[in-house]
Amino acid sequence: MSGIFGFTCTSCGERHEGSSSFAFRAPDAYLEQSAEIQARGSLGRNLCYYKDEDGEHYFIRVVLDIPIHGVAEPFIWGVWVSLSKQSYQDYQAHHDKPDINTTYFGWLCNYLPWYSNTYTLATSVHPLDGDHRPCITLHDADHELIHDFKLGISIAKAQQIAELCLHQAAKQEV
Numbered sequence: 001m002s003g004i005f006g007f008t009c010t011s012c013g014e015r016h017e018g019s020s021s022f023a024f025r026a027p028d029a030y031l032e033q034s035a036e037i038q039a040r041g042s043l044g045r046n047l048c049y050y051k052d053e054d055g056e057h058y059f060i061r062v063v064l065d066i067p068i069h070g071v072a073e074p075f076i077w078g079v080w081v082s083l084s085k086q087s088y089q090d091y092q093a094h095h096d097k098p099d100i101n102t103t104y105f106g107w108l109c110n111y112l113p114w115y116s117n118t119y120t121l122a123t124s125v126h127p128l129d130g131d132h133r134p135c136i137t138l139h140d141a142d143h144e145l146i147h148d149f150k151l152g153i154s155i156a157k158a159q160q161i162a163e164l165c166l167h168q169a170a171k172q173e174v
């Protein structure tokens with residue numbers, strides 16, 4: 001078992017080392033809002049909030065680990081989940097000392113590349129000690145991401161997803 005995931009990219013020909021971690025800078029729902037709504041809300045490194053005609057929306061940054069077969073390090077997605085106002089306030093209140101015995105319910109709020117619609121998959125959010133962002137577990141349902149979360153993915157699949165993440169932006173510009 002090797003420690004870190006690395007591969008020679010079929011897209012650009014470069015070697016990508018430790019490239020199995022991809023993060024979203026915001027919940028997709030926030031990015032879809034108008035500039036005014038975004039300006040009245042807030043987006044930080046770990047917390048996001050906005051209010052629209054439907055009401056108030058609260059999000060936190062979390063981590064989703066997908067095991068890679070034969071590699072110690074998982075494929076890590078840095079994603080956002082929406083929480084209830086009560087959960088969000090509780091999470092904020094424990095900012096300095098996360099309550100690791102608590103679990104919050106959260107809806108996944110990013111569209112992950114590769115997978116069919118991952119938006120609003122149900123999750124449980126588990127606060128972790130120290131400076132670590134909370135990790136999430138996915139609730140059972142018939143979805144490829146949930147399948148991968150439970151069973152892990154092959155190195156070949158991890159490479160395909162990583163290539164898509166690394167080069168998606170470039171492809172979109174074409």
Ligand SMILES: [Zn+2]
Nearest residue numbers: 009011012013
């Ligand atoms: Zn590449």
